Amino acid sequence: MIRFDNVSKSYPKQNRPALRDVSLEIEKGEFVFLVGSSGSGKSTFLRLLLREERASTGQVHVLGKDLARLSNWKVPQMRRQLGTVFQDFRLLPNKTVNENVAFALEVIGKPRGEIRKAVPQVLELVGLGGKEDRMPGELSGGEQQRVAIARAFVNRPMLLIADEPTGNLDPQTSVGIMKLLDRINRTGTTVIMATHDQQIVDQMRKRVIELEQGRLVRDQSRGVYGYQH
Amino acid sequence: MRAQFVLSEIGVGLRRNLTMTFAVIVSVALSLALFGGSLLMREQVSTMKGYWYDKVNVSIFLCNKTDAESFPSCAKGAATEDQKKEIRADLGKMTDLVQSVQFETADEAYKHYKEQFGKSSPIAGSLTPDQMQESFRVKLKDPAKFEVISSAFSKRPGVQTVQDQKTLLSNLFNLLNGMNFAALGVMFLMLIVALMLIVNTVRVSAFSRRRETGIMRLVGASSFYIQIPFIMEAAFAGLLGAGFACVLLVCGQYFLVNNWLVHHIDVIQFIGWDAVLAKLPLVLAIGLLMPALAAFAALRKYLKV
Numbered sequence: 001m002i003r004f005d006n007v008s009k010s011y012p013k014q015n016r017p018a019l020r021d022v023s024l025e026i027e028k029g030e031f032v033f034l035v036g037s038s039g040s041g042k043s044t045f046l047r048l049l050l051r052e053e054r055a056s057t058g059q060v061h062v063l064g065k066d067l068a069r070l071s072n073w074k075v076p077q078m079r080r081q082l083g084t085v086f087q088d089f090r091l092l093p094n095k096t097v098n099e100n101v102a103f104a105l106e107v108i109g110k111p112r113g114e115i116r117k118a119v120p121q122v123l124e125l126v127g128l129g130g131k132e133d134r135m136p137g138e139l140s141g142g143e144q145q146r147v148a149i150a151r152a153f154v155n156r157p158m159l160l161i162a163d164e165p166t167g168n169l170d171p172q173t174s175v176g177i178m179k180l181l182d183r184i185n186r187t188g189t190t191v192i193m194a195t196h197d198q199q200i201v202d203q204m205r206k207r208v209i210e211l212e213q214g215r216l217v218r219d220q221s222r223g224v225y226g227y228q229h
Numbered sequence: 230m231r232a233q234f235v236l237s238e239i240g241v242g243l244r245r246n247l248t249m250t251f252a253v254i255v256s257v258a259l260s261l262a263l264f265g266g267s268l269l270m271r272e273q274v275s276t277m278k279g280y281w282y283d284k285v286n287v288s289i290f291l292c293n294k295t296d297a298e299s300f301p302s303c304a305k306g307a308a309t310e311d312q313k314k315e316i317r318a319d320l321g322k323m324t325d326l327v328q329s330v331q332f333e334t335a336d337e338a339y340k341h342y343k344e345q346f347g348k349s350s351p352i353a354g355s356l357t358p359d360q361m362q363e364s365f366r367v368k369l370k371d372p373a374k375f376e377v378i379s380s381a382f383s384k385r386p387g388v389q390t391v392q393d394q395k396t397l398l399s400n401l402f403n404l405l406n407g408m409n410f411a412a413l414g415v416m417f418l419m420l421i422v423a424l425m426l427i428v429n430t431v432r433v434s435a436f437s438r439r440r441e442t443g444i445m446r447l448v449g450a451s452s453f454y455i456q457i458p459f460i461m462e463a464a465f466a467g468l469l470g471a472g473f474a475c476v477l478l479v480c481g482q483y484f485l486v487n488n489w490l491v492h493h494i495d496v497i498q499f500i501g502w503d504a505v506l507a508k509l510p511l512v513l514a515i516g517l518l519m520p521a522l523a524a525f526a527a528l529r530k531y532l533k534v
Contacts, residue, residue, distance in 0.1 A: 050447070073452070080449035090444060103441075106234050107450035155448070 001159065001190050002026040002049065007058035008214075009044050017056070018044040020214040026192065028158070031185045033201050034194040035225060036211035042194040045211065046163055049192070050082065051075050063158055080108055083152030083160040083189075087167035089144045091136040097123065097147050098132040104151045122154040126180055142173035146180065153184055160184060162193040166200065174200060198225040238458035239465060242434050249430040250466050253520070256426055257470025260419030261516055262477040265508045267412040269478070273500050274405045278398075280498055282372050285394035286331075289316065289365040289382050292389045293335075296362075300389050308363070308387030316382065320367060326377060328368045335361040362389065423470075424523045427463050431527040434459055442532060456528050463524035464517050471516020475509045 003025045010017035019041045026032055034042050047053045048060050051067045060067045063081055070078060091100050098119055105115045123129055126146040136144055145165060152160060162181065166174035178200055185191045195201060201208060201224060208223030209216065218226065243250050291313065292303035313332075320330045333341075338361040367378060375393040383391045435442070445455045482505045491499055 076446075076449040076451045078449070079447065082449075084447050090440070090447075092440060092444070103444065104448040107445045107454055108448060109454070151444075151448070 001028045001030070001063065002192075003059075003061040004048075005059040005061075007048065007055045007060055009041075009048060009053060009056050016214070018214055019048070019055075019211075021058070022211075022214075022216045023058075024209065024216060024219060026190065028190055029185070029188050031182070031191045031204070031206040032193070033204070033206055033208045033223070034192060034211070035196070035201060035208060039213075040211040041214040042211055043163070044214075046161055046192070046194060049159075049161060050079065050084065076108075080155060081158045083149075083155070083157035085145070085148050085152050085160065085162040085165045087164040089136070089141075089148045089168075091144055091147055091151075093136055096133050096135055097128060097139070100136065100147055101151045101154050104154055108155070118154055122150045125153070125183075126150045127176075140173070141169050142176055145169065145177055149177070149180060149184070153189070157189065159190045159192070162191065164195055164197075165193065166195065166197050171199065178204065201225040235458055235461065239461050242438070242458055242462045243465065245437060246430055246434055249426065249433065250462075253423060253426045253430060253463070253466040254470040254473065256419055256423040257467050257516055257520065258473035258477065260416050260423050261471050261474035261512050262481075263412050263416035263419060264515070265474060265478045265512045266481065267409050267416060268508050268511075269482075269500060269504060270405070270409045270412065272504050274402060274409070276500060277405075277497060278402060281398050282395060285372070285398065286366040286368050287375055287378050288392045288394065289367065289378070290389045290392065291363045291365075292387050293360065293362050295360060296389055302384075303387075303389050305386060312385070312387035313363075316365060316385065316388070319381070320365065323377075323381075326370060326374055328370045330368075331366040333364045333366055335359060335363050338362060338364065420519075423520070427467075427520050427523040428527040430466075431459055431463060431524045432531045434462065435528065435532040446533070456525070456532065459528055459532070460521050460524045463520040467516045467520030468513065470520075471513045474512050474516065478505055478508065478512070 004022050007019055007022045008017050009019040022041075022045070034045060036042050044053065048055055048067070049062055051062075051070065054068060063078065065078060067078075092103065095103060101119045101122060102115050105118065110118075120129075120132070123132060126149055128143065128146050128150065131139070131143065136147065139147070145168075149160075149165070160181070165181070166177055169177060174197060181191055181193065182204070205222045205224075207221045208218065208226065210218035210220075210226060220226075291308040292300070292306065294307040296303040297306055317330065317332070320327055336358050339356065339358040342356070342361065369375065369378070372395055375395065379391045379393070382388050442455050482502065486499050490497075
């Protein structure tokens with residue numbers, strides 16, 4: 001599903017590389033926590049997966065494709081098989097819940113009939129049935145994040161990438177979001193989640209990958225958060 | 230491709246940048262109107278050239294008996310019959326150059342002069358036929374070959390001067406061409422202003438829509454799909470501007486040329502509707518494509534896809 005072979009990434013004008021010689025493999029259907037302090041390289045790791053950046057050296061394979069050899073015009077096709085969720089939700093404030101989710105399908109040219117069927121389905125799945133016509137501003141943080149997850153999942157991606165999805169939420173709401181991600185993971189979707197939330201990592205007991213100053217320092221199945229911050 | 234989605238995005242974008250859109254429309258309209266105007270002007274000049282050059286001759290003025298003091302080439306007095314015969318014969322030999330030769334006698338010259346300046350002119354009143362010059366009016370096959378005639382005849386005994394009437398007209402045409410270049414220069418500046426406005430509009434537009442485009446990128450919308458609303462926005466504004474430019478050109482032809490100039494200047498043949506209408510598709514095409522290309526170039530800089 002995902003394979004990093006000796007991947008390093010340095011940004012211009014920065015002495016220290018953001019990632020150094022990272023090698024790892026993530027199988028289909030896994031649930032992986034990505035932990036590490038700020039600046040440890042988590043964001044770079046995720047940006048490489050999305051091909052927002054290219055590795056300086058080494059190879060990144062996602063969904064069986066070598067991203068270094070993927071031409072620019074094929075990147076959108078690749079991203080359609082990925083779903084992404086962020087700490088700040090990134091919803092469109094002037095569109096309803098329904099329209100926000102439908103937007104993701106409209107812009108990749110899905111036929112209207114398919115959109116009309118898929119959107120209510122996924123909203124039901126994330127527990128937002130009955131709130132289709134609300135505006136994001138009328139929803140709680142947890143509900144907004146559910147909309148974002150619905151949007152990420154509506155196209156049934158193989159891989160869901162979540163960058164601190166509970167970073168803006170209180171612990172109780174976070175538990176709800178984690179249950180939802182777990183449910184999505186059980187449908188066979190691989191989930192990679194970068195987080196600072198110790199409680200969640202310790203509770204879920206999933207594979208934990210820890211980065212420190214760009215290096216892979218721990219890769220533990222059924223792991224815990226492991227370090228104090 | 231969902232046309233309705235793209236169209237609604239364009240509408241939203243244009244309304245959001247209403248003032249900028251207006252500025253783009255006005256500057257495109259003005260620059261394209263100048264562009265079309267200068268194309269028409271050039272056509273006007275070339276029809277005028279064709280019309281006038283067709284009428285002008287090279288004149289070989291012969292010495293008159295009164296020219297002896299004022300022109301060194303005429304020091305030997307008036308041209309003799311032999312000299313005239315010789316010139317006529319030589320002109321007759323230049324068949325590849327000369328189209329026709331007409332001899333104008335002093336009496337004819339006097340008559341033409343009076344026709345042109347009227348009997349009331351004090352000079353015309355004091356002139357007598359024998360003061361006028363005889364001349365050969367030579368029509369050339371190629372008016373540009375004046376030099377050949379000039380060098381062949383200007384030094385001959387009995388010839389006062391060889392005059393190319395084209396040079397009299399060329400001053401006028403130089404003026405018209407100069408005006409044309411000035412119009413093109415202004416057009417060029419307006420065009421740059423229009424392009425800069427478009428680039429800036431796209432920049433503002435890309436910034437105000439960065440949330441949408443960011444999401445589009447993440448969910449895998451193709452770069453074409455992300456860019457097309459911006460490009461269509463610019464193209465739409467440009468097309469509207471080009472439409473106004475066409476209206477300006479048509480109004481110019483109708484009010485300025487057909488209803489005014491034609492009645493006041495009757496020695497010039499003006500270009501007609503066919504010439505004006507033939508320029509409109511070009512103006513519209515440029516108005517559509519140029520802003521679209523400018524927007525596309527601007528997007529490469531201001532919109533990550």
